[in-house]
Amino acid sequence: MYKSVIVGTGPAGLTAAIYLARANMRPLVIEGPEPGGQLTTTTEVENFPGFPEGITGTELMENMRKQAERFGAEFYTGWVKSVDLSKRPFKLQVEGKGEIVSETLIISTGASAKYLGIPNEKENIGRGISTCATCDGFFFRDKEIIVVGGGDSALEEANFLTRFASKVTLVHRRKELRASKIMQDRARSNEKIRWSLDKTPVEVVIDESGVTGLKVLNNSTGKVEVIQANGIFVAVGHHPNTSFLIGQINTDDNGYILTKPGTTETNIPGVFACGDVQDSRYRQAITAAGSGSMAAIDSEKFMESLEQ
Known part of the structure; x- marks a missing residue:
């Protein structure tokens, strides 16, 4: 007792x-x-x-x-x-x-952590999909990475991952970010971070080796695009x-x-x-x-x- x-x-x-x-x-x-x-x-x-x-x-x-x-x-x-x-x-x-x-x-x-719920996501956790930058960032040294999300956590992860990655693309389904101004300013001043806003993730692209990119819907044009990347970090809440x-x-x-x-x-x-x-x-x-x-x-x- x-x-x-x-x-x-x-x-x-x-x-x-x-x-x-x-x-x-x-x-x-x-x-x-x-x-x-x-x-x-x-x-x-x-x-x-x-x-x-x-x-x-x-x-x-x-x-x-x-x-x-x-x-x-x-x-x-x-x-x-x-x-x-x-x-x-x-x-x-x-x-x-x-x-x-x-x-x-x-x-x-x-x-x-929440996931996106899109095809090829859950089954590729550990093969290119992660929700923990500090756990897995090291494995993507000199590779291209995508971070999905628009809040403070997403921008923090994007900034952290630039220590390892050659390029980090931040994907967010809205045109505006939810992150605080200080986090946005910090991320926008990081030359390794690219921005892909107003894009909705629809499918993880894979091959025999694992993740190779993310298929997204351009909400403005209605067209589907593929962003090339070796890893995808999900930071959506x-x-x-x-x-x-x-x-x-x-x-x-x-x-x-x-x-x-x-x-x-x-x-x-x-x-x-x-x-x-x-x-x-x-x-x-x-x-x-x-x-x-x-x-x-x-x-x-x-x-x-x-x-x-």
């Missing part, structure tokens, strides 16, 4: 773990096969307070984990196969560990990792967990949500960390109310 179990890491889950561990609640943190979450796929984190020279996402997550462990948080790596939130204490079935019982539950499972909770907790139409305004409380007393799994708007490391501290405090106060 645990007082609190945290499902998922990343800035939200690890911050919650730090707060709960310091409160002597000895939380169990269950992390999936990608400890640290999406931030570990980011290169330099320049907007997290306290690091004037920046810090890598991986290093930031490692530091947070060590901090939580220092205060007594316990970690276990494995999939949460199912949960029973019908009554307290809550029951979780965890791969390799069996049943875990907890008085409170903090969900910080984050969000996963994320979806919340809440499939194991379907039917047991209130979510919006996109699957993001709904919380009571100003809190991390869900519709189930004793269950709290923090980070990107409940934030479809900001999705920043610092806002995730902030919501993680809120979830820990809400969880602690909930436990205190049971003892009164």
